Amino acid sequence: MTENKDNRYMKAAIDQAKIAEENGDVPIGAVIVYKNRIIAKAYNQREQLQDPTAHAEIIALTQAAAFLENWHLHDCTIYVTLEPCPMCAGALVLARIDRLVYGCDDPKTGAVKSLYNITTDDRLNHKIKVTPGILADDCSSLLQEFFTRRRKQNKNSSK
Numbered sequence: 001m002t003e004n005k006d007n008r009y010m011k012a013a014i015d016q017a018k019i020a021e022e023n024g025d026v027p028i029g030a031v032i033v034y035k036n037r038i039i040a041k042a043y044n045q046r047e048q049l050q051d052p053t054a055h056a057e058i059i060a061l062t063q064a065a066a067f068l069e070n071w072h073l074h075d076c077t078i079y080v081t082l083e084p085c086p087m088c089a090g091a092l093v094l095a096r097i098d099r100l101v102y103g104c105d106d107p108k109t110g111a112v113k114s115l116y117n118i119t120t121d122d123r124l125n126h127k128i129k130v131t132p133g134i135l136a137d138d139c140s141s142l143l144q145e146f147f148t149r150r151r152k153q154n155k156n157s158s159k
Contacts, residue, residue, distance in 0.1 A: 006101050009033055009079040010135045013103070016043040016056065017081045017142055023048050027142045030056035030080040032064040032073070032097075039076075040064040056080060057088035061095050073097045081139040083110035083132070089118035092128055099129040103139025 009031055016029025020043035032040035040063035045054040057080055065071045077099040084092060084102065089111035092100060100112065100119055111118045112130055119128040 005036075006079070006131065006134045009038070009077075010081070010101065010103060010139075012038060012041065013056075013079040013081050014135065014138060014142065016041050017139070020044040020056070021142070021146055027146050028056045028080065028082050030060040030078055032060050033077045033079065034064070034068065034073075034075060039067040053087065055085065055088050057084055058091055061091055061097075065095070071095060077101060079134070082106050082143065083112050083114060084119075085109040086111040086116060086118060089116070093119060093124055093126050096126050097128060099131070101131045101134050103134055104136045104143070105132065 012031045013029040016031065017027040020029060021027035023045070025044040025047045028044045030042050031038050040060040042056045042059035042063060044056050045059065046052060057078065060078060061073070064073055064076060073095045076097050078092065078097055079101045081103040083104065083106040084100070085106070086109070102112065105114050107114050109115065113132060119130055
């Protein structure tokens with residue numbers, strides 16, 4: 001049952017990632033669920049806002065905290081298409097979110113499993129339950145296709 005819910009909410013995060021791509025940003029999306037209801041939807045907006053912190057997870061955390069009127073995001077699950085970076089993983093821990101579900105691993109900056117284990121580090125005051133690999137192929141394809149197109153565009157623009 002949880003797997004079907006996880007797939008459904010990850011599809012919502014993928015929809016957000018597509019909005020990021022439409023706006024010229026890396027296609028990463030996130031949604032936060034509280035009591036089986038999406039309370040936050042976000043996508044990467046670094047290019048759009050010219051803000052290095054405008055990651056999907058950070059924007060979603062801000063929305064969820066406003067919705068709950070509390071920065072403690074107990075009983076919440078975040079679904080994100082790519083393994084969070086150190087900044088986002090740290091913010092998830094600080095927000096006290098209960099669960100993280102992500103699509104594909106990020107071997108270059110992943111801070112949940114690939115490079116670091118911030119979300120489950122015993123030295124921190126909060127641990128997050130992590131479910132990796134939900135719709136990983138779909139999430140990975142979205143990113144791979146985006147970067148393939150970007151490399152072609154950059155190659156063509158340099159001629």
